[in-house]
Amino acid sequence: MSEPPHRRRAHASARDLERYGGLFAERTKVMRSSAMRDLMAITARPEVISLAGGLPDTSTFPPKSFAAQMTRIAQESSAQALQYGPTEGFEETKDCILQVMGAEGMLPEPEDVIVTTGGQQAIDLITKTLVDPGDPVICEAPTYPGAVPVFCSYQAEMIQVDCDEQGMRVDRLEEVLAGLAREGRRPKFIYSVPSFQNPAGVTLSFERRRRLVELAREHEVLVVEDNPYGLLRYEGEPLPPLFQLEGGDYVIYVGTFSKILSPGIRLGWAVAPPPVMEKIVLGKQAADLCTSTLTQYFVREYFSEGRWRDYIADLVEIYRRRRDVMLEALDKHFPAQATWTRPEGGLFIWATLPEYIDSGDLLAKALREDVAFVPGHAAYGDGRGRSSMRLNFSGVREEEIREGVRRIGKVVAEQIALYERLTGELPPAAAPQRPAAGGESADVLPFRRAGEGRG
């Protein structure tokens, strides 16, 4: 009897999972609530307008150029492009990286650069190199949601320092560092996305940048500067990256081609002082030997055409409009009790609702209206952020941004109206809330009320 075509053989059977259950490492136990993960899976339904992604719009890349570049690689470098490459990455790739970093005023030594499989691998390798279980790692509150599982999987103790509209509260950082010093503990690094932060969209001010690198030197602590969006600035003057301000002794820099070219090519990099780089290279060898040769050839080809800055300029135009459309839509559709950040660049806006609204529960309601966002608690390791949400504007067309924000605004308004009916009054400024796990209770971001502070 022949096998029917629909027989499922694709993924590992659940029974097998059970057989291996006793073998799982401790670090696998830090998984997030499965119910919430299931909710996020539903956001992928085609009818859902998802403001939950972190996606650049790759449809703007001309398919013809892509075809020509790949054809040239096949015709001229087929054997090499299909071969292994050096663990550190090709010199030619590093030349491209130097051009990108040069555009923000940085001039690293090529031998301090390693090409990684996306910026995400750089974060992973740095953490793997520096962190023992229980070591403190300092990051922003909220922090990049994708960094949380990395820190957790190496069993780091995440210490989150609040942000305001000027980025990380460096005065608070100073207190945290002093507190740790009193306990005789030294954090392994401070992780920061200083420009157009994911998820908050805020940018670390020049003064704070200076103070942050000063503190790093004083305390001999490394700063991991993750800068995926630096060139995606839609207004205001560029600020110097920490790497440039500090000189590179205490700053490890993480960059990526994901947001300025393509996330699908999985090409990022790290720049680190030589002794740290040596260990990172060993870690990279163990992880995957080398970054995809083929995509490194693609980047080389693409940069050789000399139009990469024009493409970024195109993206900046598109994303600036989308940001403006989202800000307008928020003004129009979000209730007065909500606040949100007004990013000068990047991909995200961070909105905060009254404390009595849990954005995880709100997502379930929003999904009934076929719209999705990232609930804020994903950006915290300590249960905070529950009344905030991350909204992406770069990967969604303008009409969808308007409609998506309108639908979210509708469900938020319904919840606020219900709450007000239940309490019989306008909610007080300090709404009742459970004490947060992290001690200080309030989420500090953001501050702008609807309709205020445009420009």
Add this chain to the structure above:
Amino acid sequence: MRVAVLKGGRSLERGVSLRSGARVEDALERLGHDVLSLDVGADLVRRLGEERPELAFVALHGRDGEDGTAQELLEILGIPYTGPGVSACAKCMDKVLAKHELRDAGVPTPDWFAFNDTAFRDLGAADALAEIEERLGFPLVVKPARGGSALGVKFAAGAEEVPEALVAAFSYDDRVLLERFIEGRELAVSVLGADPLPIVEAIPHESDPYDFEARYEIGRTTFVCPAELDDGSSQAVTAVALRAYEALGCSGFSRVDLMLGAGGPQVLEVNAIPGLTDTSLLPQAAEAAGIDFEQLVERIIELADEGAPIGASD
């Protein structure tokens, strides 16, 4: 036998359902059945019509699958299916309806009050909250009427926490209930056919007993099966669970969740189609009774055949 496994769908519990379904498919294949895997969607009726399976294994959780909708369609198509029928599913899915049925049948269930969102919008139900809170006492539990896992279930330790909990619960459904909190042990009795399986006890690790999400996170709750209970309690719990199962008209298999407090066992809810994943309680209970997963699946199929609607089986 040609068996269609119905899984996935659009419910919020899609993920759990896909895991249950995948595991059932594996077992069915090992048992030598011809498996048709169906992630249910707009083409469900057409696919079933074309493929004509001899039996449908319903591994759906949440709306459309556990509320009797899919079962209704299967009856129309004349395809026998596993688990409870339309009426039992519809009753179990709605906790308010289920609790009425239980109370009418004399099965103990914690006191509750239920509201539609219109009650707050149009009838001024907010004015009754103080009265309700006084009758139920604190802490109390707020739940969406329909919904699975711990989604939207919140504790309110005092009156000031009730509005927030209601807002959360109304995110999942337009009907919610406020329920008296029963201090005690958290137990689950799975029933297979007419036979109760050993009792499972859920013991949360964390000091915060009100953290419902902990129950669904690996490593934050220990499940003990069989639960360590004296004979008297064990019998009382099992008896109440069986009465609940019958009162709601369940057949095939289901899982009854109870609290064992000072006043004896009280039924919280009945899951018409409980999870069948590697961490789910029904398979654990079966295992404790010496029934491995393949045997469990085989037994569920036999029960479906026995209970097939008239005219549906050949």
